[in-house]
Amino acid sequence: MTLWSGRVAGELAPEVWDFLRADDAELLPYDIAGTLLHAERLHAAGILDDAELAEVRDTLARVGEPDAGAEDVHSFLEAELGEVGRKIHAGRSRNDQVAAAVRLYVHDACVEADAALVSFAGAILEQAEEGAATPLPGYTHLQRGQPVTLGHHLLAWVEMLERDRSRFAFAAKQAAPSPLGAGALAGSTLPLPPPPNQLRNSLDAVADRDFVLDYLYAAALLFTHLSRIGEELVLWTTREFGFALLPEGAATGSSMMPQKLNPDVAELARGKAGTAIGRLTGLLAVVKGLPLAYDRDLQEDKAPLFGARKDVAGALAALSVLVAGLEFDTERLADAASDPLLLATDAAEALVLEGVPFRDAHEQVAASVRDGSFEPPAAGNRLGDVAAAVTAAKERWGC
Numbered sequence: 001m002t003l004w005s006g007r008v009a010g011e012l013a014p015e016v017w018d019f020l021r022a023d024d025a026e027l028l029p030y031d032i033a034g035t036l037l038h039a040e041r042l043h044a045a046g047i048l049d050d051a052e053l054a055e056v057r058d059t060l061a062r063v064g065e066p067d068a069g070a071e072d073v074h075s076f077l078e079a080e081l082g083e084v085g086r087k088i089h090a091g092r093s094r095n096d097q098v099a100a101a102v103r104l105y106v107h108d109a110c111v112e113a114d115a116a117l118v119s120f121a122g123a124i125l126e127q128a129e130e131g132a133a134t135p136l137p138g139y140t141h142l143q144r145g146q147p148v149t150l151g152h153h154l155l156a157w158v159e160m161l162e163r164d165r166s167r168f169a170f171a172a173k174q175a176a177p178s179p180l181g182a183g184a185l186a187g188s189t190l191p192l193p194p195p196p197n198q199l200r201n202s203l204d205a206v207a208d209r210d211f212v213l214d215y216l217y218a219a220a221l222l223f224t225h226l227s228r229i230g231e232e233l234v235l236w237t238t239r240e241f242g243f244a245l246l247p248e249g250a251a252t253g254s255s256m257m258p259q260k261l262n263p264d265v266a267e268l269a270r271g272k273a274g275t276a277i278g279r280l281t282g283l284l285a286v287v288k289g290l291p292l293a294y295d296r297d298l299q300e301d302k303a304p305l306f307g308a309r310k311d312v313a314g315a316l317a318a319l320s321v322l323v324a325g326l327e328f329d330t331e332r333l334a335d336a337a338s339d340p341l342l343l344a345t346d347a348a349e350a351l352v353l354e355g356v357p358f359r360d361a362h363e364q365v366a367a368s369v370r371d372g373s374f375e376p377p378a379a380g381n382r383l384g385d386v387a388a389a390v391t392a393a394k395e396r397w398g399c
Helices: 014-020 025-044 050-061 073-080 082-088 094-130 150-175 202-207 210-236 264-287 296-325 330-337 340-353 358-371 386-397
Strands: 135-140 143-149
Touching: 025 050, 025 073, 025 082, 025 094, 025 296, 050 073, 050 082, 073 082, 073 094, 094 150, 094 202, 094 210, 094 296, 094 386, 135 150, 135 330, 143 150, 143 340, 150 210, 150 386, 210 264, 210 296, 264 296, 340 358
Parallel strands: none
Antiparallel strands: 135 143
């Protein structure tokens, strides 16, 4: 039986039922948590007695997998509660019920993402510590620009991840307030105590999915960064660059070419950026035209949210293994970083210190590069103490 069957006579057409059903089994533990809190509120208001509250707690503690025939996880839970389940929905609607479950889900997804980011950053920082002084050419336009070190370059990856970490923390904070008590849209006349950290406006409480969008934005930008990192890993592990060797535990072979070792983890992380961006833009398009309060369109928040959580966890775990297992070819790196033209800017700046205007210095050095007479100056330290920067980053991340 559906929760709304009192109003609709007969059965829905099978095609309509299949279309309306929500694939939301992942919300089960979060809907259980919300239902327990609501049961306690009903008990405080005298609507459930002590025995009924104990029955709710006992039943919810041993709930199994959702019934595939249920309309959604909320209907399933009410049916599992049996006779007391007929009282449990007093003072609430599926509107505030699902909003509460999704908020708890997003909070957990953010905590999970943070732990995975710490693990990935830790793998990068271990490599950065070992390569703090290892020469590496820095690039602009994928052309050699100035000398850096491997540690300094890897710290740039960590900076991106640190911003990602703050975005997931923000999404978790946005998901924290409770919509319970909002009911369908305008609360309830029952004397229920308010839940902790209750949202101020009941209409907004059931209609808001900004916190889901915050999570999807954090995930989309994370994958944008993982795509950039993945691209560099693909380049660095080619024979053309030869900067690093792929660990065989995080690479695949070819079904036809026996010699191949492919950077599939890096490539798939790069590819999933498009999917992550699509999830964000898709839900933005769903939400942008909805009147207050709740509309069934909001059921479309589940698939992108569930998919994003799975991809964030999977990509960060696989990339952690890949980066931890990379073997950098320090001789190849040193050879690439010994290109004298990497010091052309240093030469121009040396002339500036002698009083030459920078534009004149730039033109003089450019002319010497063109005619082949360029002589590199002694390399200066432009990066500061990279090892100390790695140590500071490890302290920030708790690695």
